[in-house]
Amino acid sequence: MRFSAFIGQEGLLADLRKMVREGRIGHAYLFLGPEGIGRRTLATILAQALLCEEVKEGEPCDACRSCRLLQAGTHPDLVCLSAEAGTLRIEQIRSLRSQVAYKPLLAKKRVFLLAELEKMTEAAANSFLLTLEEPPRNVVFIGWALAGAYLLPTVLSRFQIFTMQPLSAGTLAEALMARGVEAERATAVAVEAEGLPGKAFALLAAEYKEDEERSWLRLFLTDDLLAVFQGIDNFSRGDREILRERLCQLEKLLGQSLIARVRGQEGPVGLEGFDEVSLRRLHKAVATAVDYLRANANVRLVLETLALAFYHERKGLGRGGRKGVD
Numbered sequence: 538m539r540f541s542a543f544i545g546q547e548g549l550l551a552d553l554r555k556m557v558r559e560g561r562i563g564h565a566y567l568f569l570g571p572e573g574i575g576r577r578t579l580a581t582i583l584a585q586a587l588l589c590e591e592v593k594e595g596e597p598c599d600a601c602r603s604c605r606l607l608q609a610g611t612h613p614d615l616v617c618l619s620a621e622a623g624t625l626r627i628e629q630i631r632s633l634r635s636q637v638a639y640k641p642l643l644a645k646k647r648v649f650l651l652a653e654l655e656k657m658t659e660a661a662a663n664s665f666l667l668t669l670e671e672p673p674r675n676v677v678f679i680g681w682a683l684a685g686a687y688l689l690p691t692v693l694s695r696f697q698i699f700t701m702q703p704l705s706a707g708t709l710a711e712a713l714m715a716r717g718v719e720a721e722r723a724t725a726v727a728v729e730a731e732g733l734p735g736k737a738f739a740l741l742a743a744e745y746k747e748d749e750e751r752s753w754l755r756l757f758l759t760d761d762l763l764a765v766f767q768g769i770d771n772f773s774r775g776d777r778e779i780l781r782e783r784l785c786q787l788e789k790l791l792g793q794s795l796i797a798r799v800r801g802q803e804g805p806v807g808l809e810g811f812d813e814v815s816l817r818r819l820h821k822a823v824a825t826a827v828d829y830l831r832a833n834a835n836v837r838l839v840l841e842t843l844a845l846a847f848y849h850e851r852k853g854l855g856r857g858g859r860k861g862v863d
Contacts, residue, residue: 538582538777538833539596543575544712544734545704552699553579554595557586562646563697564672567654568681570701573735576681579701580650581607581833584679588614588644603644610832613642619652627661634668637676651680655688662689669695703732713737716776738778753787754808757847765844773837781830784823784843791820815850822846 540550556562566583568576582597585607589597597604606612618625618633633649641647657665669678669692682688684700704712706727712734713723718741730737756768772780794808795816803809808816826843830836 538578538585539599540582540586541596543579543582545708546575546579546701549579549699549701553583553586556595557583557592558595562587562677564676565669565678565696566680567693567696567698568679568701569684569698570681571684571703571733573730573733573737573739574701574703575734576701577652580679580681584615584648584650584677587646587648587677588612590644605835606643607833609834609838610829612644614644614647615650616647617650617652620656623656625654625657625661627658627664630657630661630664630668634664637668637673641675646675646677649676649678651678654680654682654692655686657688657692659689662692666692666695704734705732708732709734709737713741735778738776739782741779753783754790757787757844758851760851762844762848765848766841769837769840769844773840777830777833777836780836780840781827784827784830788820788823788827791816791823795820811850819846819850 540554543550566580568580570576585597585599585604586592586595588603588607590601590603591598599608603612607615616633616636618629621629637647637649639647666689672678678696680696704727706724709727709730709732710720710723713726714720718726726737726740730740753772756765756772759765759768791808794811795813797803798813798816811819822843826839829839
């Protein structure tokens with residue numbers, strides 16, 4: 538993803554591009570804003586720009602080896618830290634501190650993405666402060682937190698802070714229309730979402746009718762692989778967040794079918810021919826695809842891998858050679 542694809546925050550985007558273009562890179566950045574404003578997305582784009590091998594005019598190229606590795610979630614110089622059971626614990630910070638000393642393997646810098654810093658315990662924050670005060674020259678910390686949430690002042694003072702504001706309803710509506718949403722619906726969703734792109738995408742995803750949600754299932758159950766890949770080509774051009782929400786619905790559908798199978802009940806239509814083992818494998822495959830999309834992996838690659846998983850189960854090519862569908 539590139540800065541140019543981000544919705545809103547034009548002034549902030551211009552500052553970030555200029556910073557990357559001129560090579561004026563500090564050691565710690567923090568994005569503050571409400572949930573759904575795009576803090577995680579923007580932090581990830583900045584990380585990609587700092588690791589990109591062919592960055593131009595402050596924009597990541599989206600095509601070099603580093604960009605592809607980041608999109609797949611496998612870049613050796615990118616470390617992600619997030620809360621476990623709702624808390625960032627001191628043990629996690631100690632593990633992070635042990636990794637800070639390593640030199641970059643591929644890029645010029647190592648980037649640490651720090652999710653939801655407001656969830657740090659006080660002990661973790663004090664431990665992290667020791668690293669922030671004397672960071673290695675080749676390390677950049679990029680974090681995000683809820684606006685207004687409490688963070689240790691001494692930790693806050695070590696970050697360069699970017700505050701993100703909700704968009705106007707008009708700006709958000711225009712962005713949704715540019716992504717194919719009908720004008721009247723885009724306006725209504727933008728108002729209901731209170732200027733938060735993430736909330737707008739969630740609202741749109743929640744509106745999908747049952748037959749639209751099942752269209753994914755129908756696609757993955759098609760015998761003709763060429764037709765499946767052509768369908769994926771159309772789906773992969775859609776918005777990433779909406780695609781992820783659709784896969785979440787498919788994961789839920791598979792889960793319902795699995796529970797029904799275990800209880801000896803009739804499950805959702807379309808999945809009757811799969812045995813319990815196949816359903817478990819497919820449920821896991823869809824859950825993994827959702828995680829990969831959340832990690833900014835290549836959309837088409839994720840969907841093609843998932844389609845092959847369904848195809849293998851239908852043709853009895855899954856692990857153990859058990860046939861899923863007659």
